[in-house]
Amino acid sequence: MLTLYHAPRSRSTRILQLIREMGIEEDVDLRITQIPRQDGSGGRDPQNPHPEGKVPLLLHDGASVRESNAVMLYLTDLYPDSPMGRPVGHPSRAAYVSWLAWYGNVFEPVYVLQVAGVSHPVTQVTFRDVPEAVARLSEALAEKDWLVDDEISAADLLISSTYAWFRDLIPDDPRIRDWVERCLSRPAVTSVIEEEMAR
Incomplete structure (x- = not known):
């Protein structure tokens, strides 16, 4: 259980x-x-x-x-x-675990720092910043509807959840906005x- x-x-x-x-x-x-x-x-x-x-x-x-x-x-x-x-051996496994780790290691920290109004060279070098994170998302969504591959994954639910709480922080990028809407409008969500x- x-x-x-x-x-x-x-x-x-x-x-x-x-x-x-x-x-x-x-x-x-x-x-x-x-x-x-x-x-x-x-x-x-x-x-x-x-x-x-x-x-x-x-x-x-x-x-x-x-x-x-x-x-x-x-x-x-x-x-x-x-x-x-994406189980071990799946062609998208590497992308899947990378996006899950990216959320905790980069995405959430840069947004927390922005919301808190904290800026420091150490955090910039370590995590980069929101514009760079947004560019990474936009690049990933340029060729497909979901982050990992052609199907939704837990990584999409995880990363889009930030925008569920901070809707005013959704970037003015149609690819990201459409992806957030696809994620947040799912019946389970x-x-x-x-x-x-x-x-």
Whole structure:
């Protein structure tokens, strides 16, 4: 049995969307937990085993997996027949794992730094910046509708999720805007959002 520690309207929302997209909800025990919120609400839940009190945290047979990109990779590898992943040996596997890692190593950091108003030569050299990240997305979407190959993957759900929270940051690039719309309008994505907004 899989257990997902989830806080509605948080980074773990995209994991719940992936689970729904994969059709594996019956295999997952969902544990709703509290986390500290940017507005000062919420707080650390002592029942949440995440070492930093965050979400998502996935438990499977005594092993814990944390960080969105790691959880997505774990789930799609655990269910290799799901079209949301690219299993070992698949021609698009390298692109798939690269995009998942790029999200956590580049994309989210540059957007967090921009939203926080932080600029420093060290961060510029390490992560680059939002314009460079946007150029990377635009280049990838110039020849296909999805990031990895000709089909949607968990990498698309992960990376587009940033724009679900910061719609005003969606670049004025028709390729990116169309891709974001394709990702965010999927029934698995919209249904989870609707349910969480109704809580």
